[in-house]
Amino acid sequence: MEALRNPNEANSSPLTPLGFLERAATVYGDSPSLVYNHLTYTWSDTFRRCLRLASSISGLGIGKGDVVSVLAPNIPAIYELHFAAPMTGAVINTINTRLDARTVSILLRHSESKLVFVDYQLTRLIQEAVSMLPDGCAHPKRVLIADDGSPLLRTDHFVNTYEGMVESGDPGFDWVRPESDWDPLTLNYTSGTTSSPKGVVHSHRGTFIVAVDSLLEWGVPKQPVCLWTLPMFHANGWSYVWGMAAVGATNVCLRKFDASTIYTAIHNHNVTHMCGAPVVLNMLSKGEPLGRTVHIMTAGAPPPAGVLLRTESLGFDVTHGYGLTETGGLVVACSWKRQWNRLPATERARLKARQGVRTIGMTAVDVVDPESGVSVTRDGLTQGEIVLRGGCVMLGYLKDPESTAKCIRNRWFYTGDVGVMHPDGYLEIKDRSKDVIISGGENLSSVEVESVLYLHPAVNEAAVVGRPDEFWGETPCAFVSLKDDGGKPLPSAEEIMEFCKGKLPGYMVPKSVVMKEELPKTSTGKIQKYVLREIAKNMGFAVKSRI
Template structure:
């Protein structure tokens, strides 16, 4: 079933219900939202020859037009290709060319960056602030979206490409149905009076989360700034009330810091779903202490979007269970639509407590990579998605992630999981953020290197942090070197770029002549 069907149904049931907001100002009800999507879909089909299965890209910063364009693409039966608006124009153009996108929706800055590199397949550019887009929205559209099947592609998402060229992840209508139902079953409820606040990029998980909010007839709000600003989020949430938002762990960290500084507790925010990177135990404990039981955790990948495990608010806030700290340090239990296992290199399930690779099977898992059968065969084996994440399941089914398989440090033949070291360092009161990587070593193969951001006004020495680690983790796991830095390098989704940190330690080692 076409995902735009849910928008049409909601518009019929609740035509005057508020739908689209710019900040706290309503700019469209559900009838208007559906009409705009239908008009865009009709224009794509009649004026530009976009048909079922074609790809249409969106290279745009957050705005309400983004949501209208996305549902318009689905209305026409095409697949949306969301592209990070902060990519270099050449990088964005590569995705357009690889996907074969026939048309691209842009916002001004992203469109200007893209313009010199547009591929031949995609010569039609529509600015979401232009008269042309307004005319598409106002066009007379068909009443019903193009019929699409469960397995037809709806979302062609390109991975971050940290290990090479990005790969296009083919996500179907059925995959997104499973994601939406699992959210409602395993993560959080959604009601018609709620508001989804899109402070994280719509080109990523935040955009996908619009689906269940459309299904339930909730409001959709984009901050006036179009991005993440903690003070603006608090102000907007207080005015809108019952706000849901998706946030990377680094965004949660910034919200908590701002709440502490301002004395806010996040009034108006009902739910913050965090994921997309490691949330450290010390950070989420503090987040609940400062802002209360507003947090839910999900673990997923582009290949199984937002749908591997979940830790709902009652478990995030639980302090009564005898092993609550262990559970809070986990990423929760399998979501309803998938099976989750931890396996060895041969794919054999491992006993509880043993570390191996996390594999997933179920209705939310991608059909494969776009035009890349070799990568598909490597990642999808006998129906299981091999995630590349290392983890362990406990006897109750809680999954604790160790690290990406490529991030594991092998020192003296023994595995060291950076996250375990990072968790230990973050319990020191002077440590604000930390990231741990391996450093090549002639004797040990690799040693542990830690990059540390201190709390403002705090001080700590290497010797002090070393003693702190020795009190908490095995001696062989502790960092051999520390780098005190002002900030950690991060991508546009707030993930720490360990590739940059590894490159830095490699250059330092070359300079030392080691």
């Protein structure tokens, strides 16, 4: 038995999601792969186009381990590049299109990107970013992605156009497979509030695992219709860019969207699946009933009960998951129990707001005391750090062994997120580590306060941070934006506080409420708590902040 405990020639071929495309071309060759405006490609088109493109990328001298960046919204090119770029052996790096030139410049330098594909609407951003590269730093080659709607463009800074590369490439290109499970496939910079960028590197193996796992967790059938409301640059669309090829999906691309665009696309294309942060659910919750089921996966923050109930009543079947850029996709999901369907709506919403249990592709998930590493009591109350173990955890941060070592230790990946473990084995995030408010020695979860604020019918958005307090150290300070309810009188700060009393322990009721037109957000739509924390700090000490 011992003699066989080794890989052999036939079973050690590295796991990779790239092979999904070749198979899709065989099985779903005549079926649509990508739909965008008036354009439709089939899976055999997409396979051929990716081979041609890979051949041309390779012809530019790009190969094994080189970084190829993409700066584009959810158009067919960014989808294709998720296959075509790594089919040359390169590492694909999708850049958040909402970043400023300075940050893009820092990422290009840090990644040593050799080639950047740029959407025609982002040419100014890339030129500015490149011009900000320090002297002596090689400029990446640039390729222009035009569009059926794009105007006549100056191409003098570009080595080629995207379609030019597709056309001139060889469809017989012999694509480069990884040599090992651990060959890098993706580089994704996490949007953080720190100045030094963290480049998360994932392997072919890890991406294969999370892609397959995410299909199973969501129960995605063959040939779904996926509406791309989640940016593909965001952790590679939670790995579904590859997953959708595995099941021969129709990928409906959208350059930008609002509620009306989404509803139109859902009806025109018979959309079955879509992903998005709770903000997308919020957008949808004001629509008309669908008349059928559309599956929506949400993550990034727990969906507020009100939003959840409204969207579900319209026909959306919401799955709530949790993952990080460092896990390449969702690794925890609130797997639904049939018996929960019998519970009252608000109870169902409360259960669905929990992050849930590890997916089957993960080895282990736990909530531990960050000091001792010991599991917290499974009481739904004791807070600890969420830790993860499994094949899809990143290889590490690019050129940053220190940060890597800080979060990968004791055989765990330490997420930095604070959560509790419920007695039934479902975990729930209580806060991102930095968002814990400590008031009178009590750890106070800003998420819990926010979830109560969201119950107020006039509240549109809510965020709670700590405000320095002479007596308590900190007190919860709420920032809220209100709904424009057509002339109805809006509640005062006092009324909002009054509303929270009785729904929260005294120490958790916000001691200050600040009304704002809109809350500040990151480029990925997360509320920028650090901005609010600054504001709260500058508000000075609260007076009479007794319970």
